Amino acid sequence: MAQRLVGRPAPDFNMETVSGDGKEFGRVKLSDYSGKWLVFFFYPLDFTFVCPTEITALSEAYEQFKELDTEILGVSVDSIHSHKAWINTAKENNGLGQLNFPLASDITKKVAEDYGVLIEEEGVALRGLFIIDPEGELKYQVVNHNDVGRSVEETLRVLQALQSGGLCPMNWKPGDKNLNA
Secondary structure: OOOOOOOOEOOOOEEEEEOOOOOOEEEEEHHHHOOOEEEEEEOOOOOOOOHHHHHHHHHHOHHHHHHOOEEEEEEEOOOHHHHHHHHOOOHHHOOOOOOOOOEEEOOOOHHHHHOOOEEOOOOEEOEEEEEEOOOOEEEEEEEEOOOOOOOHHHHHHHHHHHHOOOEOOOOOOOOOOOEOO
16 A cells, blocks of 8 residues: 655655756755755656656746746666756757756655556656645655656645645636635
């Protein structure tokens, strides 16, 4: 049975990264995002077909997330060297080009397992997207089949609803009133 994550402290992580410009390697851990919101997303593999549509769309919307005091971190089970090669490959050659956020390597698959998105028999992650608040609490998760990409607009809407501090009815949008308890 899957473990409930929403409403609990987000599972900790410590992974190697490559910068969005594809030039530098580093490390990232959950505590690096303390005091900020984090959109933390998993994708199955580098050099695939659906993944670059999601990753580049999130990168293009980065300023909108930044205005909401939110950082973005992408992760797959590929190595940092694969991430670097993918970032440094032109979009017309199935590459990513430069990104506005880093990609992390979960080569051990531990983080995907901790977040409940690991497909053990395939050794890859499902398309899991998590929103973690500034205190480290996991506030939202959505997990898609790997054939279907996620929505940047819906991620932004949910983030803004969470940041509104109130009860948000179905289809709530920024500017709508919250419900009274």
